[in-house]
Amino acid sequence: MNETTQTQGSLHSEARIAHGALHRLRQDLFVDAFAFRPLPPLEDAKISRWVPWLPGRLRRWACWLPHLTVGFFSVCVLLAMLASSGPGRLHGLLSAAFAVPVAAAPLLTLFRPVGAYWLALCAFVVGGSVDAVVDPWGDVFGNGAFPALLAVMVLVVLRSRPRLAAEMWLVTFAAAGVIMLLTGSGLGQLPPTAFFCAVVLISAAAVRAWREERRQVVETQSVTEEERTRRTLLEERALIARELHDVVAHHMSVIAIQAEAAPYRVKDTPPELATSFATIRENAVAALAELRRILGVVRSADPDAFAESDPEAPQPTLGNLDSLLDSVRGAGLVVEAVVTGSPRPLPQGVELSAYRIVQEGLSNALRHSPGADARVEISYVLGGLGVRIVNGAPSRLAKPSPGAGHGVLGMRERVQMLGGEMTAEHTEDGGFEVAAFIPVANTTGETKAGGARA
Known part of the structure; x- marks a missing residue:
């Protein structure tokens, strides 16, 4: 009974295989x-x-x-x-x-x-x-x-x-x-001819399978590169959002404190004015709460992004440029810094982005142009800030870097967020140059200074 059942099952399986092959x-x-x-x-x-x-x-x-x-x-x-x-x-x-x-x-x-x-x-x-x-x-x-x-x-x-x-x-x-x-x-003549044709067709099928496999590998690499670029862009945007939170939160905190203290600085404060200051403070506090909630969402995607740094430390500005240059010099990069124009206070977002651009540009010079000299130019001009990082050709072979190009993507994202323009290209001597211009709205002090210089 069991042998009959096994025989029937084997015949059924063979019939299904034959039917599938014919199909x-x-x-x-x-x-x-x-x-x-x-x-x-x-x-x-x-x-x-x-x-x-x-x-x-x-x-x-x-x-x-x-x-x-x-x-x-x-x-x-x-x-x-x-x-x-x-x-x-x-x-x-x-x-x-x-x-x-x-x-x-x-x-x-x-x-x-x-x-x-x-x-x-x-x-x-x-x-x-x-x-x-x-x-x-x-x-x-x-x-x-x-x-x-x-x-x-x-x-x-x-x-x-x-x-x-x-x-x-x-x-x-x-x-x-x-x-x-x-x-x-x-x-x-049938067996030898059939064998010869089988060898030829198997070779053609192998070539076809190799081409198909290679095409799939290229497509996979392209998709992987696009996904890596997209992830890098999202990470850079998340980093910008965290940094801007610190900048905006500082100003909103100042507004809330001043709005709370303003009624006590005026004798016999009218009720309408006190109500207005209270409304300003409530709106500032609500904005701070919303900023913290949004920052929590951003940080939840990458909770360990700043595990190595102090989350309470102030964000760097161009005033910290000397310490940055000292650190890269200690890593072996010969770098020269040139500041043109009259340094003046700039919005914190602009100073932070300029600092990050210089930091990334020098990191790229260390990574991709070992042994080359670098030059950092900061230009304070009427209407904006110019940043230029240029390095020479490498004197020795650079190690391959899987994230090549993603630092430039992050810098470009920062400049575009502030409404500026940026170029990143190879120089004629084999080096690399990053140039960015970040517009800054003219303040009253800048206008007067500009008129005095004229």
Whole structure:
């Protein structure tokens, strides 16, 4: 009883496997066999990688190289079959009529790959049957249709999924075996020819699988890089939000304290004025509470972002630039600082962003240009603040850095947040330059000073 049940289960499993194989065969070779699938031209990146020495004018035509190659092969097949036609006008016409579909099949793979296989297979079956009938001792694979069929199968595998190699191999040699049996030809040529074709098709399938795997790896790397860039941008925005919280919270606290103390500085304060000051204080306190709530959300995504630093320490400004320069000099970077214009108090957000830009620029110089000198320029101009960090070419090989470019992304985010402009590019001597301008609204004191200097 158990043996019968196991036998039935084994037969059922084998039937399911066979049904699944036939279903895949039907989906691959019969459903939408003549669907229009044009081969796209080569991408410019591939052309530049394969033939970087090719002039730009010829590079526009190089993208059609696969199409031209297949077309040239089809023309060669047509000429070869016409040249091998026997004497006689009727025989020549029949050979020409047979050569046209054989030569057209490789060309058809550029537009309808599976349909091209069926066209080549039909030409092979017809040609092999005729040759076997005319010459019983002849070779079914001896006519020109079989090399064209093999080339078509290779092109179809390279353009489609690798499993088509096994499916087309089975269909082709099943048809060849049937022709040999019906025409009485010997099966002696079938095993070696089938083995040779299997090696060719397996090689083509391996190339196709390698190309597909490489494409997926490139796509994965692109997605990973985009995700890394997006994460870096979000982290930088979170950092900016935390720093701005400290700046804004300080001013809001001052407003709340002054609004609370103002009524006590005036004798006989009118009730309306006291109410106004109380409203100002309530709004300031509410704004502080909202800021703390938003900061809590930002910090919850990365609670250990400032684990190594004092969260209660004041945010750095340009006044702390000397200590920053001393620290990078201690790390081995030769840096020079130049300040032009008249230093003046700037909004804390501007000073904090300028300090972070200088900090990141010097960090990039240490990381990517070891042994190079650096120069920091701070320009106080009417209407804004200019920051420039430039370093020379590295004197030794830099270690690879997986986060290359993300520091520049953070600097650009800071400058854009303040409505400024920034450039980051390589210099002619092999170094790197970061230049930013952060606009600052003119205050009354600046206007007077500017008028006095004029």
